[in-house]
Amino acid sequence: MKKSRTGVAVLFIGFLIVAFVALIMTLSMLSNEKEETGTWSSILEGGNKIGIVTIEGTIMSSDDILKQLRKYRKKSSIKAVLLRVNSPGGSVAPAQEIYREIARLREKKPVVVSMETVAASAAYYISSNADAIVCSQGTITGSIGVIMILPEIHQIIQRVGADVNIIKAGKYKDIGSITRPLTEEERGILNGFAAEIHEQFISDVARGRKGKIEEQKLREIADGRFFTGEKAKEWGLVDDIGNFYDAVKVAAKLGKIKTEPELVYPKKKWDNLLDVFMESAASAVVKVVERTRALQAPTIQ
Structure with missing residues (x-):
């Protein structure tokens, strides 16, 4: 009987821990939603922040970047946004979509691009709409063009x-077929x-770099x-040669930040209240499981 009561108590404690974790997760999500609106937090926070958005690797989706740009646009404490770009396109x-969202963002605060190793093709497309572009001398950029690669394997199939x-229904429905x-x-x-x-690409770059490079x-x-970044500067494709922190200085100046700027990076999925309690909650769950196993194990009296 005593062992049975202890087991029930342990299971009840386990239930409370699970409920507690669920509560924290709910508060965490609500906290994130409040950050999106930027109401109370923006009033209490200082106004010396630069929001950092990272664009890295091949650009196949815009969802996460769009959300981050919109979040920074709504937060009054963010005075400028810096895009750290390292992408071949x-x-x-x-x-x-990102180009368009940058245009909306620039209506409220400046946007600066810091190019790392490469920012070419679609990555340059995005970058061209910033207020300023900073890159290293050896950064690979430009590549304003369009490519379609359509392999043919019909000869292999025949062999x-x-x-x-x-x-198919439609004359051109199988256009580009590899067969x-x-x-x-x-x-x-x-x-x-x-x-x-290609024409859309050129027109948008010309619009973004208006006054910095003639369309012709x-x-x-x-x-x-x-x-190279050095040659791109000569052509007017970028504005300055420098590293990430040089770009931070440019963003701070455009954002009229007088003090040392605070760099704000996108939060991880649970980078909030949940992180504070998760480790202790997980530890408690492990202890409950171990205790339950001990109660179920044979004992020697």
Whole structure:
């Protein structure tokens, strides 16, 4: 009987711990939502902050970056935003979405880009809409162009004696299929598509870099070639040569921050109240489990 009561007590404690963790998670999410609105926290916080957004690797999605840009736009304590870019490029649509959100952000506060190793193609597309771009002399940037790679394996299929059946509704539905070569008509369609995207790229860069590079000059170098940071500065694709902290200085100046700026990085998923209690809660759960196992184990009297 005594052992049974102890087991019930241990399970009840375990339930309380789980409920406590759930409560903390709920408070954590509510805390994050309040940060998004930037009401009370913005009033209490100082106004010397620079929000940091990292864009790294191939750009295939814009969701996380858009959320962070919107969050910084709403927080009055963030006086400037700095994008740390290290990307070879990526998909067109995500880059255009980020470009558009940067335009909205610039209506309220300055945006500065700090380029690391590479910021080319779609990464330069995004960067071009900032108030200022800072990079190192050896940074690889530019590459204003569009590429579509369509492999053909129809000859390999023929050699192995395999057949591929394509059922379609729409003359061009299988355009770019790897099972057959392109027709001249299809090649013309795809060339026109690439040219249209290329024109969007050039127009947006010209808009973002207005007053820093003439459009005609931009078109001369918008042929897909890439540049060192030093050469990019000569062409007017970037503004200054420097490292991350040089870019911080530029952002602080544009944001009219008089004191030493505080750099604000995106919070991790549970980088809040939950982090404070999680370790102790997890430890308590482990102890409950160990105690339960001990009660269930055979004993010698």
